[in-house]
Amino acid sequence: MRTAKTVDRLRQAVRAARQEGKTIGLVPTMGFLHAGHMSLVDRARRETDLVVVSIFVNPAQFGPSEDFEAYPRDEERDLAMLEEAGVDLVFMPSAEEMYPEGFATYVLQEGSLTETLCGRSRPGHFRGVTTIVAKLFNLVGPDRAYFGQKDAQQVAVIRRMVKDLNFDVRIVACPIVREDDGLALSSRNTYLDSRQRQDATVLSRALFEARAAIEAGQRRAAAIRELVRNRIAAVADARIDYVEVVDADDLTPLEKLQGRIMIAVAVRIGKPRLIDNIQMTVDR
């Protein structure tokens, strides 16, 4: 496994692979890897010849009052996991390498996809995401790029960006990986103390109950939202950021459930803000 810390080294390594006719898979991460990330890596290994993983805690996607400084990092452990998983190339640039003096160009998405859900409580977040992902696409030129469905809005925003700016890459969204008790894996789970860790299961429990209610025939989004809100509100330390029932593709709010839908939640448990979602296809 090779590592590249600079743009030039990365380009060299990727160019060589492409000249050999290899297909390239990119897995962008912020490090502190868990089984969710590794499921993306495994899928990339199965589908492409050269797997590139980036590890970069991207300052541009954190708000001024968010956890950029505190975000967990463990480079040594990450590299060991990626080596073990058979990754070919790890890109781990400094912030100065990605945003040098005078940096001034951003990729910005307007409209409902970035303004709803997490976009409302994290202004500027998706501008940071689209900008860094555009940079990585230009640097790596991947045939396929892998993202976790836990960040469902990020996936929708990136798919839109790829279409709008004509990036020649296929976006592959991989299923959420969960702990045995249902908690969606997240690097931010490390912030939780043992009591909060217990409380945090309310996100997935509420979503699974909602799914059961829909499977039992419920078709009113308002009823589903209320069910999820009530379950989460029953946990004293949980503060709801949002509970939304939306179209799974364009993220517009629904009144009646039909077609591919998503129930998405963001909840603070103590300090960390956790997100989770389920998607399903609903018949009439």
Added chain:
Amino acid sequence: MRTAKTVDRLRQAVRAARQEGKTIGLVPTMGFLHAGHMSLVDRARRETDLVVVSIFVNPAQFGPSEDFEAYPRDEERDLAMLEEAGVDLVFMPSAEEMYPEGFATYVLQEGSLTETLCGRSRPGHFRGVTTIVAKLFNLVGPDRAYFGQKDAQQVAVIRRMVKDLNFDVRIVACPIVREDDGLALSSRNTYLDSRQRQDATVLSRALFEARAAIEAGQRRAAAIRELVRNRIAAVADARIDYVEVVDADDLTPLEKLQGRIMIAVAVRIGKPRLIDNIQMTVDR
């Protein structure tokens, strides 16, 4: 010479060329071609294997009160000129092909490069330019892209974008091509009636006088600005938008002339707004 009107056709043609190991040169234009454009095409032919010319009057770079509808178009003549010049592939998409329903992602450059000179009187113009150029880069994947130095600010903005977003392309800026009497070639010159056409020579005459003054020892930017302003103001129908003396690379205003400098002007002659500039290297 092949033509492609859709993104899919363009991709097919370009992919085939790249698989044969050909280098690709891109010349983005808004059509209504003149000798300035053709100098870019000639240079691209000398330096790359496959020359792609795009013809697209990009609505996103026109303001609501600007001349998008009136902008001159002559597809048949353009195609004949490009065929004659040995171009391999012409991309001429519709507006719907480039900005389909739901389009929401833009490339936006902040800071001095886009806020000075033409950016001040054409808000949003450079956002339209960076967005369409990013799309063309992603579609064509050129090794080199050719732009006219007449649009000097556009060249500076695109160079910055390429660096910031890590596009793997070399930007080649080509010298301004002028009529015998000095007028810089521009598709918008077609708007001028014969009296205005005569008046329009004041832009280059003023710039050439400024250059002579600098060669004779003038080093104060204020004196140069005043010289150029006075010359242009002597033409009754000329309304100055700006006369600026700036650093040729970062476009910051200068007080003392030193290093690579640019004198840039924008002037309305009747209805059309014309731009011109000269660049030179000044010793102490």
